[in-house]
Amino acid sequence: MDERSLIRSLVPVLGAAATADDCATIQHGGEWLVLSTDMLHETTDFPAGMTDREIGWMAAAVTISDIAAMGARPVALLLATGLDRPERLAGITAGALECCRAYGCDLAGGDTDAHTELTIVSTGLGTALRPVRRSGAGIGDLICVTGYLGGAQAALSGYDQFWERLIAPEPRVAAGLALNAGGATAMMDVSDGLAMSLHDMLGVNDCGFTVETVRLPIPDGVPAEEGRDFALFGGGDFELLFTVPPERFPVAGVEATAIGRVVAEHGVWADGASLPARGYVHTWTK
Numbered sequence: 001m002d003e004r005s006l007i008r009s010l011v012p013v014l015g016a017a018a019t020a021d022d023c024a025t026i027q028h029g030g031e032w033l034v035l036s037t038d039m040l041h042e043t044t045d046f047p048a049g050m051t052d053r054e055i056g057w058m059a060a061a062v063t064i065s066d067i068a069a070m071g072a073r074p075v076a077l078l079l080a081t082g083l084d085r086p087e088r089l090a091g092i093t094a095g096a097l098e099c100c101r102a103y104g105c106d107l108a109g110g111d112t113d114a115h116t117e118l119t120i121v122s123t124g125l126g127t128a129l130r131p132v133r134r135s136g137a138g139i140g141d142l143i144c145v146t147g148y149l150g151g152a153q154a155a156l157s158g159y160d161q162f163w164e165r166l167i168a169p170e171p172r173v174a175a176g177l178a179l180n181a182g183g184a185t186a187m188m189d190v191s192d193g194l195a196m197s198l199h200d201m202l203g204v205n206d207c208g209f210t211v212e213t214v215r216l217p218i219p220d221g222v223p224a225e226e227g228r229d230f231a232l233f234g235g236g237d238f239e240l241l242f243t244v245p246p247e248r249f250p251v252a253g254v255e256a257t258a259i260g261r262v263v264a265e266h267g268v269w270a271d272g273a274s275l276p277a278r279g280y281v282h283t284w285t286k
């Protein structure tokens with residue numbers, strides 16, 4: 001059993017909207033509230049060697065990234081922390097606060113208890129006049145990504161020069177806001193890798209996605225073939241994946257690369273071959 005199939009089993013219970021986007025969306029007055037929650041565990045999410053401050057930054061950043069992915073402005077964050085040792089709270093909170101401040105977000109509360117494995121749940125609230133959803137891709141749109149992909153996986157694979165990229169994700173808040181204003185038709189972050197994210201987008205669109213791997217922005221100094229593998233299937237890059245009509249690209253102020261096209265046929269292809277839904281996914285052996 002894996003995370004994706006388990007989440008799909010919720011659709012008949014909760015409705016498709018509950019699992020369709022990086023954030024839940026609630027209309028409130030003349031705007032939308034967007035809400036996201038993320039759970040991180042020491043063994044699966046915090047590579048050995050991270051300081052408590054870095055752990056706090058990462059916990060805040062992954063949630064702020066989901067808010068950025070809706071083209072929304074982060075407003076407030078709650079941090080619930082299950083601590084294996086009480087003295088870790090100060091460092092974790094300092095790191096989370098540093099990240100929140102960097103993105104204009106209030107660290108407004110949380111919860112604290114004791115737990116065998118350090119576990120952090122960060123919950124964030126943002127606002128947008130109109131959120132950008134994962135659905136909404138139009139046939140003929142360009143498929144684009146901000147920044148570059150595969151850096152976090154490169155670090156996990158021993159390219160130490162990408163360590164910061166792995167442990168200190170920088171959510172693309174300004175880019176998300178600019179892409180919302182600039183006409184992005186669909187958007188999400190690529191936390192679980194590009195291939196998995198394209199399949200997530202496929203699940204909520206009638207069209208399909210075709211990318212050319214030579215166009216992928218890969219980590220500098222990594223051999224091209226390995227870099228493309230990291231970019232397609234590695235997780236932990238908090239860049240934005242979006243679609244946009246070609247006449248609206250590039251979007252002013254956003255560093256992004258066009259990597260493919262939205263097509264009529266339903267599926268995901270790389271260089272003409274079907275791209276597997278492989279990436280950073282939690283699994284259960286029983």
Ligand SMILES: Nc1ncnc2c1ncn2[C@@H]1O[C@H](COP(=O)(O)OP(=O)(O)OP(=O)(O)O)[C@@H](O)[C@H]1O
Pocket residue numbers: 007010014018019020021022023024036037038062066191192
């Ligand atoms: N237990 C759950 N109950 C209700 N909705 C859920 C549950 N788990 C996940 N979802 C929803 O399913 C969708 C996919 O979740 P997922 O965790 O993959 O999104 P994400 O936060 O963008 O990714 P990541 O966990 O890599 O940050 C989201 O809309 C999320 O709100």
Ligand SMILES: Cc1ncc(C[n+]2csc(CCOP(=O)(O)O)c2C)c(N)n1
Pocket residue numbers: 038039040043044045046047062152156166191192234235236237280
């Ligand atoms: C051992 C290790 N592998 C990968 C990463 C990068 N990483 C951080 S959060 C995340 C995805 C979202 O998490 P989730 O789907 O659990 O919300 C990923 C892939 C890491 N920090 N440590």
Ligand SMILES: [Mg+2]
Pocket residue numbers: 022065066069188189190191
């Ligand atoms: Mg996300």
Ligand SMILES: [Mg+2]
Pocket residue numbers: 036037038062063066191
């Ligand atoms: Mg998330």
Ligand SMILES: [Mg+2]
Pocket residue numbers: none
């Ligand atoms: Mg998740």
